Amino acid sequence: MKSEIRTLALTLAACMAMGADKVPVNQQQARPSPAWLTDGVIYQIQPRAFTPEGTLKAAQARLPRLAELGVTVLYLCPIFVADDDMDLAFWSPRQKKSGMNNPRNPYRMKDFYHVDPEYGTDQDLKDFVAAAHALKLRVMLDMVYLHCGPKAVFIASNPDFVKRADDGKVKNAGWSFPGLNFKSPGLREYLWKNMEWWIRDFDVDGFRCDVADQIPLDFWEEGRARIERIKPDVGMLAEGTRKEDQLKAFDLDYGWGGAFAQLQDGEAIRKLWTAMRDQRPRGGAKFARFIDNHDIANDDYENRIEKRWGAARVEAALVWLFTMDGVPFLYNGQEVADTARHSIFGRAPIHWANGETAAGKARFAFVQKLCALRKAEPALMKGELTWLDNDQPQAVSAFVRGLDGARVISVINLTDKPVKVSVKGVAGAWDPLLSKDAVSEGSGNFGLAKHGYFLGKQ
Structure with missing residues (x-):
């Protein structure tokens, strides 16, 4: 009898799962998300820009100022060991164009399990996270799992971890980097354990997942399930817009789209917002709202958004980011109206001296006011948008x-x-x-x- 009941339960579960697959995505319910993320304010730290030293210790020294600003979630660009291979065949076009002549692209990983010496030590990251937590700031790491560097530490011992052509040669994914092979159970296990490692041993609070849409969704779903067993309130941000993301794996996607990037046409903004909401699960159209980030700043070179738009337009856009639904996302230096060139590929620090000018002080106070307003008005965090x-x-x-x-x-x-x-x-x-x-x-x-x-x- 027990065997028959168990068989019936398994059959019902299978039928329910099959039924869920047939229900349109926009009629399904999104997963619950941690309030610290969905009610928060994200601040992106690009280590090569954030301080002149470019280290975690130097970044840690600036954390009290970020707490004073009012941001609540720190998203660190990749700080893992970057590949130092000098073969230009494995450099991205942007890496070559940058003129930095630096092989150590933070998005081309050699070792996913350790901090790059450029930024410090593994202990330095633990200290950074502990210091952030003491200030009631959460920390998210940037996971780059689509590809790796040509000298990644696992390739020789695990040749199936990377994609290969019929002749056995490594196949590159985008950006001229070897593509990781998600058909390999061993690779998946290696990366899931990597996610667990940073949550369990370093006490980080979640991940921003690079090029998330190009990685199988079931990989992220299993990864989320595993790290939730270690820290139930982890948060996950997808650099992507896959409609099913927020069913199980992610809490936020990127708020991409031309109308959102330019914020010049109210009609186009409303149309894009409506389309993105209607295509997604109920409660699953949550997005990070931004006008600048490491990619935009890198590609702007000397012509940063502060120069192109001017202070008045930038500040009107920031008001939009902080009052629109979703989560406002600031890029380091925006709080002092930084105009310096930034580069992913080499040291190019923020002109923090601008924060001591009248314009810089005014911007800091303005962003501080927006952060405080979001916290004071629950409708700006959780309210329905009409x-x-x-x-x-x-x-x-x-x-x-x-x-x-x-x-x-x-x-x-x-x-x-x-x-x-x-x-x-x-x-x-x-x-x-x-x-x-x-x-x-x-x-x-x-x-x-x-x-x-x-x-x-x-």
Whole structure:
């Protein structure tokens, strides 16, 4: 009888699993996510830019300032041992173009299990994480599992860990790096144990997963299950936009898309947002919101976003990032309006002296205010987003975040020209929370100077 009951239970479980596969993704429920991530503010640290020394110890010394700023999640670019092979055939085009003549690309790994001596020691990372935790900051590491370096420590002893052509030669993935072979059970186990290693032995809080969409989703799902057994509230950020990501494996995806990158067309932003939400699981359209990161900064060379956009446009965009649903994502140096060249491929530090100028101090105070506002207004962390129709749909981005009866309105002029806008559905008085060059004229009418904005609460 027990055997029959067990067989029936297994059959029912199999049928349920088959049924779930047939349910459209956007009718399934997303996994629950840790509040420290979804309610937080992410701050990306690119070690070669973050300090002149480029080390974990030097970065650790700056953590109190980040806590003062109000960010809550530190995402470290890869700090594992990079491949030092000088053969240019295995260098990425961007690596060659950079002019740094440095083989040690942090996205081309030689050893996934240790800290690169350029940044310090394994103990230095443990100390960094402990110091961050003492300041109530979480730490996420950047896992680069699509490829490796040509001299990766495991290739000789485990030739099946990398993809190979019919003649046995190593096949490169993108960027001219050897591709990892996810058909190899041994490779999968090696990388799952790597994820466990950093969680268990270094007490990190989660991972940002590089080029996540090009790696089988079931790999990430199993990896998540394993590290949750060690630390139940781990967080996972996918550098990708795969629609199924947030069913089991991930908590956030990247908020990519031309309309989000430029933030110049309110109508296009709304259309893209709606499409991305409608295609994904219920509660599974959570995105990191950013305008700058290590890739953008690297490819900008001397023409950084602060120079191209100017302070007013950048600050209006930051208001959008902090009031839109999802998680605001800052890149190191944004808090002082840094304009220095950054490079993934060599040391090129932030001009921290800019933080002592009037403009730098003003930016720090502004970002600090946005962080505090997000923390003070639960609607900005958890509230449902409702778009507001208005008579300037391209020039203005207007929406409300609502939670437990509280409503926060965000009306932002995305253009470099003044606008008068009439917004529907906002009757009644709004207590100002933050505004710049904006006049609330009542009955949903606003006057906004170029890149002006109005945030209010009802």
